[in-house]
Amino acid sequence: MVPRHPERGPVIRSQLAATGITVQCRSESQVVNADTRLYIADTLGELKTLMQHADLVVMGGSFIPHGGQNLLEPATFGKAIIVGPFMENFAEETASLLAHEAILQVHSVEEACGQIEALLSHPQTGQQLGMAAQRFMKARRHIAQQYLDELTQRLSGVGVTFK
Structure with a gap:
């Protein structure tokens, strides 16, 4: 997930985590692992790299x-x-x-x-x-x-x- 406003990443993560989904945030240097169901790319300048994957x-x-x-x-x-x-x-x-x-x-x-x-x-x-x-x-x-x-x-x- 790439929020239009990256500063909203941690709030989005908290809201989704409350549903039981394992969420990681790029801005918090969290690493994607086998349990990650959603990765929030809440940083700037990396969309091209992320989109390739x-x-x-x-x-x-x-x-x-x-x-x-x-x-x-x-x-x-x-x-x-x-x-x-x-x-x-x-x-x-x-x-x-x-x-x-x-x-x-x-x-x-x-x-x-x-x-x-x-x-x-x-x-x-x-x-x-x-x-x-x-x-x-x-x-x-x-x-x-x-x-x-x-x-x-x-x-x-x-x-x-x-x-």
């Missing part, structure tokens, strides 16, 4: 009406991604990834739990989703360069140059 990614912020979360980073890493119903700030990206069968969108936390169980039980399905997401992202790598070229051309047209 994930089997799947659930965009938790997409289950509350706050616009969703950026799903392009886990797509770049080729991870199976589950999003909830609230992806308004990333509607175009979500629609495109759905059209390419590269993510799963669910309508409730309960439905997400069922999909998580299914993906963990059938890792090939998750791998197929992840590969589709990664292909989607690779096919769009050129877009940033196109924007830069267009911007450079327009700015040079009004006398702005770059060294």
Whole structure:
């Protein structure tokens, strides 16, 4: 679990530990062991490293009406991604990834739990989703360069140059 606000990690750990789940926190230098059921990555600058080891990614912020979360980073890493119903700030990206069968969108936390169980039980399905997401992202790598070229051309047209 990667909380949007890392300082909330210890509070989240306490709440989850009260349910009987064995939880470890990165900020407390706790080590993952065989009993760990949930690892809270409540530090900054390590998401890329941590995500590389994930089997799947659930965009938790997409289950509350706050616009969703950026799903392009886990797509770049080729991870199976589950999003909830609230992806308004990333509607175009979500629609495109759905059209390419590269993510799963669910309508409730309960439905997400069922999909998580299914993906963990059938890792090939998750791998197929992840590969589709990664292909989607690779096919769009050129877009940033196109924007830069267009911007450079327009700015040079009004006398702005770059060294």
